[in-house]
Amino acid sequence: MSNPRQPGPEAMAESLHSAAIHLLRKLRRADSASGLNAPRLSALSVIVFGGPLTLGQLAAAEQVRPPTMTRIVQALEAKGLVKKVANPEDRRTIHLSATMKGKRVMVEARERRVRSLAKQVGQLSREEQRTVRAAIGLMEGIIEGL
Amino acid sequence: MSNPRQPGPEAMAESLHSAAIHLLRKLRRADSASGLNAPRLSALSVIVFGGPLTLGQLAAAEQVRPPTMTRIVQALEAKGLVKKVANPEDRRTIHLSATMKGKRVMVEARERRVRSLAKQVGQLSREEQRTVRAAIGLMEGIIEGL
DNA sequence: TTCCTTTCGTTAGCTGAGCTAATGATTTAG
DNA sequence: CTAAATCATTAGCTCAGCTAACGAAAGGAA
Numbered sequence: 042m043s044n045p046r047q048p049g050p051e052a053m054a055e056s057l058h059s060a061a062i063h064l065l066r067k068l069r070r071a072d073s074a075s076g077l078n079a080p081r082l083s084a085l086s087v088i089v090f091g092g093p094l095t096l097g098q099l100a101a102a103e104q105v106r107p108p109t110m111t112r113i114v115q116a117l118e119a120k121g122l123v124k125k126v127a128n129p130e131d132r133r134t135i136h137l138s139a140t141m142k143g144k145r146v147m148v149e150a151r152e153r154r155v156r157s158l159a160k161q162v163g164q165l166s167r168e169e170q171r172t173v174r175a176a177i178g179l180m181e182g183i184i185e186g187l
Numbered sequence: 188m189s190n191p192r193q194p195g196p197e198a199m200a201e202s203l204h205s206a207a208i209h210l211l212r213k214l215r216r217a218d219s220a221s222g223l224n225a226p227r228l229s230a231l232s233v234i235v236f237g238g239p240l241t242l243g244q245l246a247a248a249e250q251v252r253p254p255t256m257t258r259i260v261q262a263l264e265a266k267g268l269v270k271k272v273a274n275p276e277d278r279r280t281i282h283l284s285a286t287m288k289g290k291r292v293m294v295e296a297r298e299r300r301v302r303s304l305a306k307q308v309g310q311l312s313r314e315e316q317r318t319v320r321a322a323i324g325l326m327e328g329i330i331e332g333l
Numbered sequence: 334t335t336c337c338t339t340t341c342g343t344t345a346g347c348t349g350a351g352c353t354a355a356t357g358a359t360t361t362a363g
Numbered sequence: 364c365t366a367a368a369t370c371a372t373t374a375g376c377t378c379a380g381c382t383a384a385c386g387a388a389a390g391g392a393a
Contacts, residue, residue, distance in 0.1 A: 048320065050309035054301035056323045057308075058214060060330060061207040062229055066250050067333040068204060069351080080379065083208055096342060104212050109380055111343060116378090133341045133388045155200035161329040162203075163196035169325055174194065176322030177202045179315055183307040184206060187213040215380080226350065242371060255351055257372060262349090279359045279370045 057180070068154060075150040076120065080105075082154060084113050085139065085147045088123055093136040095128070122146055203326070214300060221296040222266065226251075228300060230259050231285065231293045234269055239282040241274070268292055 048056070065079060077085065080103075087102050088094070094102075100110035114137060117123040122143030126136040139147065165173065194202070211225060223231065226249075233248050234240070240248075246256035260283060263269040268289035272282040285293065311319065 050305040050316070051298075051301065053308050053316070053320060053323060054305035055297065056327070057210065057304060058225075058301055059229065060323065060326050061210045062225055063250060064203065064207045064326075064330050064333075065211065066351090067330060078378075079204075079208055083205065097340090104209060105379085106381065107342065108344080108382085112379080115343095131341085131389070135342075151201065152197075155197065155204055157333055158203065158329070159196040159200035161332050162199050164332075165325060165329075170196070170199070172318060173322045173325055174199060176319045177199060177206065179311060179319055180206050180210075181202070183304070183311075184210050184213060186307050186310075187210075187303055212380090224349080243369090251350085252352065253371065254353085254373080258350080261372095277360070277370085281371075 064158075068158065075146055075153070077146070077150040077154075081113055081117060082147065082150055084110065085117055085122060085143060086151060088117075088137050089139045089144050089147050093126065093138040095134045096137060097134070099137060117143070120146075210304075214304065221292055221299070223292070223296040223300075227259055227263060228293065228296055230256065231263055231268060231289060232297060234263075234283050235285045235290050235293050239272065239284040241280040241282060243280070245283060263289070266292075 069079065084099060084103055087099060091099075091102065096110055096114060097107060099114070100107045103110065114123060114125075118125065122140060123137055124140055126138060128134045128136050162170065162173065215225065230245060230249055233245060237245075237248065242256055242260060243253055245260070246253045249256065251259075260269060260271075264271065268286060269283055270286055272284060274280045274282050308316065308319065
């Protein structure tokens with residue numbers, strides 16, 4: 042029989058919400074070296090792995106409005122991490138792709154940024170890691186469905 | 188034998204990072220009604236549940252610098268959700284406590300804010316919920332240790 | 334063709350979170 | 364009683380996020 046004190050969906054949602062806030066606040070300062078904060082790093086990694094894509098597609102993938110993405114891309118471009126390529130088929134759009142430097146910097150920054158987090162994860166037992174791994178998959182589905 | 192394709196701590200850390208970003212971005216717009224966004228709601232709930240506490244304690248609890256918390260508290264105070272009470276024992280500090288309105292608004296806003304998330308959680312199977320519940324506990328420990 | 338409409342990205346202008354540095358007020362140590 | 368430490372605030376910055384408005388390009392209808 043299950044413990045009646047077990048938190049229900051409401052309490053779990055609050056915990057997830059709170060955990061997300063605190064996790065990001067902790068990781069925020071983790072990579073001051075490269076000047077890549079969470080939004081920029083996230084956008085860059087989508088560009089690196091998602092191949093050339095338009096600004097609108099990138100904004101949609103990152104779930105932000107186009108103007109927001111415009112400025113993130115401008116910052117990445119100013120650092121020479123991303124380049125815009127004209128699209129001859131539709132000249133309203135631009136194709137965003139990562140430069141060599143962009144790919145390298147992304148990998149390094151990402152590594153730096155999640156290093157401490159990975160370290161903590163690595164200290165969990167095998168069984169605990171299995172639990173977290175399973176939960177990540179479930180949470181991604183949850184987020185998707187929001 | 189474990190599946191060699193299973194993501195290691197590094198990949199799990201990246202997934203957690205990404206999930207936190209996307210979760211908060213989705214929840215951000217969830218409670219435009221009350222004007223309580225994530226940082227304010229989080230701070231208010233600490234005040235409500237954490238009883239009277241000083242600004243510095245609140246900033247520490249929220250893992251933020253005092254100036255940041257000063258402005259969050261000012262906003263909450265302007266809305267009549269929080270009141271400052273002089274501390275006769277140390278007049279440098281202030282004691283923050285929630286007003287009646289603050290308590291009510293917090294409960295309502297929090298409910299609204301996590302409603303869709305709780306709904307998604309509620310749609311998981313019993314076993315899946317158990318997994319997520321266990322993972323939340325582990326993740327809180329991970330965040331603590333960062 | 335020439336308009337009209339839609340779509341894409343950008344610009345302008347706003348709110349708000351986060352930081353550091355500096356200040357004023359108070360407490361505590363010497 | 365003076366000096367140092369502590370607490371909150373103010374000032375001033377970067378950056379994320381939004382809406383509204385706009386120009387450029389594409390596409391459809393007359």
